[in-house]
Amino acid sequence: MQSEQLPFYIGRYHATARLGSGGMGVVYLATDERLNRQVAIKKLLRNPNSGNADERIRREAMLLAQLNHNNIVQLYDVVDEDSGIALVMEYVDGCNLDRWNRERSPNLQQKLQLLKQICTGLTRAHSAGIIHRDLKAENILVDSNATIKITDFGIAKNWQEDSDLTREQHVAGSWGTMSPEQAQGKPLDNRSDLFSLGVLAYRLLCGQNPFGDNNSPYVIVDRIVKSPHPPASRLAPELPAALSDLLDRLLAKQPERRPLNAAEVAMELESLLQQCRGSGSFTRTHSITATVTAERYFHRPHKPRRLLARVAMGALATCIIGVTTVVGISFYSAPAESQKGRYIAVLDPADQGPEVSAPNQRLLISNVHSALKQGLSDRNGLHLISFSESRKHAGQPLATQAKSLNADLMLVPDIECEEHSCELSLELLDSDTLAVIGSESTRLVIDEGLESRARTLHQLDKLLVDYPARTADAASQISDEDYLTYLSIYAQRNNYRVLESLLDQLDALQERAPGFTPLYELYTETALDHDFNSRAAEAGDRLERLLKKAPTWLRETPEFTVSAFRLAVMRNDTSRAEALLEKLKLNLPDKASYYQVVSMYHQLRGDYDKALESINRSLELRTSYDYLDQKALILTLAGNMPAANEVLKQAIALNSELVDATSLLASNMLDQGQPQETIRLLTEAGLDRISITDIYNLCQAYYIERQYDQSLQCFQRVSELAPKDSAPLLYRAEIARELNKPQQAREYAQQALELTQQRDDWEGLLLQARAYAELGEAEKAVENLLNIRRDAPDDLYTNYTRAQVYISTGDLLSAKAHIRKTLQQGISPIWYCTPRFVKICSLTAFDDLRQQYPGLCGGAELNSKPAGDSQIAASGEASAKL
Numbered sequence: 001m002q003s004e005q006l007p008f009y010i011g012r013y014h015a016t017a018r019l020g021s022g023g024m025g026v027v028y029l030a031t032d033e034r035l036n037r038q039v040a041i042k043k044l045l046r047n048p049n050s051g052n053a054d055e056r057i058r059r060e061a062m063l064l065a066q067l068n069h070n071n072i073v074q075l076y077d078v079v080d081e082d083s084g085i086a087l088v089m090e091y092v093d094g095c096n097l098d099r100w101n102r103e104r105s106p107n108l109q110q111k112l113q114l115l116k117q118i119c120t121g122l123t124r125a126h127s128a129g130i131i132h133r134d135l136k137a138e139n140i141l142v143d144s145n146a147t148i149k150i151t152d153f154g155i156a157k158n159w160q161e162d163s164d165l166t167r168e169q170h171v172a173g174s175w176g177t178m179s180p181e182q183a184q185g186k187p188l189d190n191r192s193d194l195f196s197l198g199v200l201a202y203r204l205l206c207g208q209n210p211f212g213d214n215n216s217p218y219v220i221v222d223r224i225v226k227s228p229h230p231p232a233s234r235l236a237p238e239l240p241a242a243l244s245d246l247l248d249r250l251l252a253k254q255p256e257r258r259p260l261n262a263a264e265v266a267m268e269l270e271s272l273l274q275q276c277r278g279s280g281s282f283t284r285t286h287s288i289t290a291t292v293t294a295e296r297y298f299h300r301p302h303k304p305r306r307l308l309a310r311v312a313m314g315a316l317a318t319c320i321i322g323v324t325t326v327v328g329i330s331f332y333s334a335p336a337e338s339q340k341g342r343y344i345a346v347l348d349p350a351d352q353g354p355e356v357s358a359p360n361q362r363l364l365i366s367n368v369h370s371a372l373k374q375g376l377s378d379r380n381g382l383h384l385i386s387f388s389e390s391r392k393h394a395g396q397p398l399a400t401q402a403k404s405l406n407a408d409l410m411l412v413p414d415i416e417c418e419e420h421s422c423e424l425s426l427e428l429l430d431s432d433t434l435a436v437i438g439s440e441s442t443r444l445v446i447d448e449g450l451e452s453r454a455r456t457l458h459q460l461d462k463l464l465v466d467y468p469a470r471t472a473d474a475a476s477q478i479s480d481e482d483y484l485t486y487l488s489i490y491a492q493r494n495n496y497r498v499l500e501s502l503l504d505q506l507d508a509l510q511e512r513a514p515g516f517t518p519l520y521e522l523y524t525e526t527a528l529d530h531d532f533n534s535r536a537a538e539a540g541d542r543l544e545r546l547l548k549k550a551p552t553w554l555r556e557t558p559e560f561t562v563s564a565f566r567l568a569v570m571r572n573d574t575s576r577a578e579a580l581l582e583k584l585k586l587n588l589p590d591k592a593s594y595y596q597v598v599s600m601y602h603q604l605r606g607d608y609d610k611a612l613e614s615i616n617r618s619l620e621l622r623t624s625y626d627y628l629d630q631k632a633l634i635l636t637l638a639g640n641m642p643a644a645n646e647v648l649k650q651a652i653a654l655n656s657e658l659v660d661a662t663s664l665l666a667s668n669m670l671d672q673g674q675p676q677e678t679i680r681l682l683t684e685a686g687l688d689r690i691s692i693t694d695i696y697n698l699c700q701a702y703y704i705e706r707q708y709d710q711s712l713q714c715f716q717r718v719s720e721l722a723p724k725d726s727a728p729l730l731y732r733a734e735i736a737r738e739l740n741k742p743q744q745a746r747e748y749a750q751q752a753l754e755l756t757q758q759r760d761d762w763e764g765l766l767l768q769a770r771a772y773a774e775l776g777e778a779e780k781a782v783e784n785l786l787n788i789r790r791d792a793p794d795d796l797y798t799n800y801t802r803a804q805v806y807i808s809t810g811d812l813l814s815a816k817a818h819i820r821k822t823l824q825q826g827i828s829p830i831w832y833c834t835p836r837f838v839k840i841c842s843l844t845a846f847d848d849l850r851q852q853y854p855g856l857c858g859g860a861e862l863n864s865k866p867a868g869d870s871q872i873a874a875s876g877e878a879s880a881k882l
Contacts, residue, residue, distance in 0.1 A: 010041055010086050011079035025057070029091065032076075038093075039076060043086040057085050063153050064089070066128045071121030073141070073151040092151075094143035101137075101204060107761060108205070108239075109276040110146070112269050115201050117148040119266035122197065125150070126190040126262055133188065135196035136177045137203065175217035176209060180225045180253050191255040194262065198250025202229070205243070206236040210251055212295035225253075230294050238762070238793055243272055341589075342408035342467075343622060345385040345431075346372055347394065347401070359491075360446045361417045363484075366491040367449065368415060368424060371456040374518060376411070379467040383590040389626050396657060402431040404625040404655040409437070411463075421445050424456060428463050438463050449484040450475055477515035485509055490522060499530040503542055514551050517559045524563040528570060543567050558587045569601070577601065592621035599630060608638040625654045629661055641668055652681075659689050667697055673830035673855065675701035692721045699731070704830060708735045726752035726767050733774045738835045749774035762791040766798065769805045778809035796822055800831070807837055812845060820849060829855030 006028075007016045015028040025044045032039050044057050064075035064087070077088035094100070097114070106114075118140060125132060132139075132153060139152040175183075179195035182188055202210045210229035211220050223229075229251050232244040239247075246268050252258050259265050376384045385405055393401045402410060410429040415422050425441040440459040444452040453475055461469070475483060486509060489502050506523045513519065523546055531539035547555075547564060554560055561583050568577035581598055588594040599614035615631045628651035635644035648665040656662070666681040678701040682694050690698075696718055702711035712735055715728040722728070733748035753771035756764045765784045772781035785802060792798045799818045806815035819832060819840070832840065833856070840846040841857035850856050 010043060011077075011081065011088075013039060013041055013079070013088060015041060025086075030088075032088070038091040040073075040089045040091045041079075041086050042089065044084050057087065061087055063130055067125055067130065067153075069121055069124040071117050071148055071150060072124060073149045089151075090149070092141040092143050092149050094141055097137040097140040097142055097148070097200070097204070100142040105759060105761075109273065111204055112243075112273050112276070114140075114142065114146065114148050115197075115204070116266050116269040116273070118150065118197065118200075119262040119269065121148070121150045122190075122193055122262035123266065126193070131188055131190055132193050132196070133182065134174055134177075135193050135200060136174050137200055140200070176211070176220050178221075178224070179255075181255060183221045183225055189255065190261055191258045194250055194258050194265065195252075195255075197262070197265070198247060198258075202232060202247050202251065205239060205247065206232055206294075208235060208294040210294060214295065235294060237795070240272060240275070242268070341381050341383050343383050343385055343406070344376060344409040344411060345390045345401070345405045345407035346376065346387065346411045347390065347413065361422065363487050363491055364417075364422055364444055364446055364452060365415055366487050367452050368413065368444070368456050370487065370490060370518065371453045372411070372413065372460065375457045375460045375469070378470050378589075379464060380470060382409075382464070382467045383592075385624075386593065389624070392626070393655065396655070398429070398434055400655055400657070402429075402434065405431075406622050406624045406654075407431050417446075424459070426459055426463055449487060450478075450480045453483070475516075477517075478513040482509060482513050482516075486513075486516070486519065486522070489526075493522065493526055493529075499526055502526050503530060503539075507542075507546065510546060510549060514549065515554060517554060517557060520546070520550065520554075520559050520563050524566055528566065531570070540567060540570055543570075556587070558584065558589075561587065565597075569604075574605075592618045592627075595621075596627060596630070599634070603630075603634055608634050612638070625651050628654065632661065632664070644668070656684065659685050663690060663694050666694060670697050670701055673828035675704045675830065679705065679707075687717075692718065695721070696728075699728070703731060703735065704834060706835075708739060711735060724755060726755040726771070729755070730767075730770050730774060734836060737774075746775060762788040766792060766801055770801060773805045773808035778811075781805050781809055782811070796827055800827065804836060807839070812839075812843065816840075816846060816849060823849075823853050829853050832856050 006018065007014060009015065010028070010030065012034055013030040013032055015030040017029040019027045019029050019040060021027065025042050028041045028043065030039050030041045031037070042057075058078070061075060061078045064073070068074065073092065074090040075087060076090065079086045079088060095103070100106075101111075104110075118135075122132070122135075130153070132150065134152060135150070139150065141149040141151055143149065177196045177199045179188070179192040182192050182195075199210060202208075209220075210232075211223040211227075214220055214223075229248075232239060232247040233241065236244070246259075246265070249258055250265070259268070373384075373387060376382065385407055390401070390405060393404050396404075398410070398412075408431055410431050412427045412429060414425040414427075416425075417423075422444050423441060424444055425439065427439045428437045429435065430437055440463050442455045442459050444455055478486065485505065489505055489509075492498055492502060503523070503526055506519060506526065509516075510519060510523075524543060527539045527543040527546075543563070544567060547560065547567070550560060561580055565577055565580040565584065568580060581601065584594055584597070595614045595618040599611045599618065602608070602611035602614060611634045612631065615627060615634060618627045619631065628647055632644045632647040632651060635641075635647060645665055645668050648661045648668075651661045652665065662681050662685045666678045666685075669675075669677040669681065678697055682690055682698045682701075685694075687695065687698075695714060699711055699714035699718060702708075702714055712732055715732050715735075718725065718728040719732075729748045729752040733745040733752065736742075736745035736748060749771050753768060753775065756767045756771065759765070759768070765788050769781040769784035772778070772784065782805070785805060799821045803815050803818035803822060806812075806818060819837075822831075823829065840849070846856075
């Protein structure tokens with residue numbers, strides 16, 4: 001390859017600057033000295049690990065040569081020299097779409113015009129049978145005339161062509177923008193590009209990636225394949241409904257649910273543009289001050305009328321993994337529905353000693369873990385609480401764990417290792433008194449597999465003499481050598497890099513020990529993890545083949561049924577999953593765990609009535625934190641906030657360390673007009689553990705309570721976390737004015753004005769109006785409000801902000817009108833019990849409003865609003881803008 005020491009020649013082209021680089025090559029700015037014009041040259045990077053790179057770039061040239069279109073970068077020439085191959089292309093004097101959007105803050109009409117151009121370019125490519133496969137903002141260039149050019153067709157292909165050229169990199173494309181079918185390696189057509197267009201458009205119009213901003217590509221791809229995105233109307237409610245609907249259809253998981261082609265999308269965009277041109281409306285852009293994010297959508301429940309929550313597939317998987325720790329290892333007759341028996345929980349085995357990190361000692365710890373899990377899952381009179389549930393409370397005081405898990409007994413293992421052996425101690429505690437009921441200990445030799453397992457089970461038998469095992473240990477079905485192999489695989493189960501190799505080893509192990517039941521749980525967990533981490537399309541097929549090879553007698557065991565059920569859920573086979581649930585009902589010993597699985601299943605499908613019915617049956621059998629938390633989530637999703645609050649309080653009483661429950665309850669309390677309760681909940685949770693949304697709620701709660709020092713510090717923290725948000729500065733200005741610090745108030749308001757000065761969208765102008773009002777420039781403030789009267793939505797946030805502006809400028813009649821409107825829209829009266837609005841408590845002009853809403857000035861009805869009626873707390877979109 002020719003030296004990159006600039007300047008140099010590539011053929012007749014004089015390269016003078018480096019424009020960028022990518023996976024296949026470097027792009028240079030050059031001059032065509034024959035035609036005296038600037039060009040962009042993409043020169044191939046030699047890759048010793050790629051045997052067909054030259055063929056790929058030639059193929060890109062052949063594709064580009066077919067696409068002579070104003071919205072596609074034009075190919076001029078191909079230079080094929082001894083030093084390498086290069087594409088000579090049209091030079092676009094501009095920047096990529098992301099940078100263009102950041103630097104220009106375009107309005108909605110400008111964005112729609114660009115999206116329509118992208119569709120026009122895609123229509124040309126698709127009509128030639130070419131799909132781009134890597135459509136993203138970085139591959140969309142915008143020149144100085146706002147004309148877009150689609151570039152980088154390096155992995156494009158004809159969808160009717162069966163080519164091996166891209167198989168070298170397995171799944172080609174960018175993780176964050178590829179379609180579900182592309183991520184799974186399925187055949188593609190033009191609708192795959194439409195999904196990528198949806199991601200690009202959503203990000204442009206809503207300001208966020210529809211699948212969040214998690215740093216892990218595996219998490220993002222799993223969401224793309226399995227999880228619904230936040231509806232566009234929730235993250236950007238100011239968008240026209242037709243546009244939000246179009247974005248959601250572009251992002252449909254199934255290609256057949258997306259628009260037919262790019263030309264159809266272009267027509268819909270043109271219709272929206274006609275509305276913009278005709279009425280002058282819909283020119284606003286998304287809010288840059290909103291603290292509600294797509295990422296939060298995937299992590300915590302939201303009130304369904306604000307942002308529809310989803311239950312991740314992983315949550316169901318975790319629940320079902322837990323079920324496999326409580327099932328029997330052989331045939332079992334189901335107990336009566338009353339389920340007599342005691343619950344036992346196992347804490348994570350503690351390990352100590354200087355050499356505990358040695359692989360063979362870790363193997364022994366895995367041996368103890370597996371033995372305890374298996375030895376406790378099949379005992380008369382005992383129900384094992386899943387290891388996944390008990391691990392959530394690891395490290396907390398024993399009393400807290402006992403209360404959260406609601407176990408009758410707790411088993412506390414301790415392992416202390418030396419060079420060649422480890423001392424295992426087992427203590428059995430009464431959960432009510434934490435008194436030690438019994439203890440046993442034994443020394444385990446490092447290199448002994450089945451012998452160490454047998455010794456662990458023997459100590460367990462001695463400790464639980466009143467709860468005998470129903471059947472023989474599954475280890476009778478496996479040799480010592482194979483058991484060590486199983487333990488080695490078990491110890492590596494969390495290393496996603498070796499999951500495929502582990503599946504190969506488990507396949508071989510099944511041939512030798514088909515009756516070893518723990519193998520099936522481990523295989524199922526590993527296969528689903530492999531599917532999650534690598535998008536391996538064959539993971540489900542491998543699991544299905546393994547289950548088909550299981551012995552006939554084993555297919556009736558709970559372990560096998562759970563594995564089959566998880567496979568059915570993975571493949572969205574509803575009828576099969578429900579049939580297996582019925583089977584689990586007959587052979588799962590712990591009915592509470594069974595009903596939890598059923599509840600999670602219905603919750604995942606959106607049938608909240610059935611989900612609630614099932615989790616209530618779990619709670620009748622065992623009141624645990626996990627079950628209460630799940631019930632609160634279901635009630636939240638169903639919109640029954642008062643009931644959800646009561647359940648959350650019960651959950652927090654069991655374990656106050658759970659921040660999610662505290663966060664949701666704190667938001668609801670602020671909505672209800674109980675800021676003191678919000679403050680208590682969030683401060684006890686700890687500022688280092690709560691989200692920016694929670695911090696914002698805390699700031700406003702302090703402000704309403706007139707705890708100004710705390711509120712100022714709190715809003716300062718929000719400003720540090722969200723430096724582009726002008727709202728915290730405006731609140732700081734208001735507090736400073738109340739504290740008789742007019743100069744400081746003016747400085748804050750001026751900073752807020754500067755943050756919004758370059759914005760011409762409705763929300764930017766609305767925030768400017770607030771800043772002008774704080775600065776005493778009433779005429780400019782009111783002028784801004786008049787300028788946005790057509791564009792701004794008639795929602796609670798807009799009207800509350802208008803009330804703030806009018807009350808500050810002295811226009812009491814306008815303020816009253818907007819106060820009344822917000823109260824009718826559901827705001828709690830407590831939001832007007834602040835210094836800014838104190839005058840409404842004494843002026844006769846507000847007598848009728850005070851009589852209708854006594855809570856306006858601290859009356860009896862102050863706290864009478866039901867939970868969820870207000871939209872100001874920062875669990876909704878409007879809240880973060882205050």
